[in-house]
Amino acid sequence: MAALQNSMPSLHHTLFTNSFPQVSFLINIRGLQKLSHGAFLCCKTSVPLHVRGEHLSSPPAAASSSSQFQDSCGRRRMIAVGIIAPLVSIVDRTPIAFAAETKKGFLPVTDKKDGYxxxxxFGWQEVVIEGQDKVFKDVIEPLESVSVNMIPTSxxxxxxxxxxxxxxxxxxxxVLAPPTQKTKLIQAGxxxxxxxxxxxxxxxxQxxxxxxxxxxxxxxxNGKFYTLTTGANERRWDKMKERLLTVVDSFKIFNV
Known part of the structure; x- marks a missing residue:
């Protein structure tokens, strides 16, 4: 534990600011579409398929020729769709391949630089707080948030x-509570x-x-001590518990 005790000053500076949103900080709220590097929105990417058509005026005598042309166009369309469809599928899966497993009502974040x-x-917005690596929170219920922080470790x-x-x-x-507040550890595993x-x-x-x-x-x-913390006001715990458990259980670190 001595090593962790020695890390407390830098950990406190890094983690404390977001654990207690009542502390005053300059916060810039970004739209959900403007996530920082490595974050992905759960959305589909569409690839337009353009098929060139030609106008034909075919008299009855040329019906056979027209039919052959239409069959040819039909085959071309099928070939084009056969080529494009797999590409669309690949594009759709590309962001998710690097992200946490998706779940209804949630959005994935992947930081490929720092490896988590x-x-x-869904509905929480990214905010920028000095000393935090990444923070998302509910702008109506400020105690409902999630933050990720890191410090070097040997x-x-x-x-x-x-x-x-x-x-x-x-x-x-x-780290996670100021000395003036009462704290209680409920469980650890x-x-x-x-x-x-x-x-x-x-x-x-409290x-x-x-x-x-x-x-x-x-x-x-990756030579770092990672901490993810999420929480809510006690009065909303019963409502938020399952969602917050999903957040903390989804946290994964990968090698970079």
């Missing part, structure tokens, strides 16, 4: 920092995906005017 991917609820495995409970308690007390270990934990932070219920996933890869 996750899903966020460790190769998240287990090198201690048990899930030890890492969770350290992050909650020293670990799971493996493609040979990589992730710690996930659930906790509550401020004078609100209580936030949050979920966090942490892991190590």
């Amino acid at each position: 991917t996750f899903l966020y609820p 460790k190769q495995d998240i287990r090198d920092f201690g048990s899930p409970q030890e890492v969770a308690e350290t992050l909650i007390k020293k 670990e799971h493996d995906v493609d040979g990589k270990t992730y710690y996930t934990f659930e906790f509550v932070t 401020a004078p005017n609100y209580t936030r219920h949050a979920l966090t996933a942490v892991s190590i890869g």
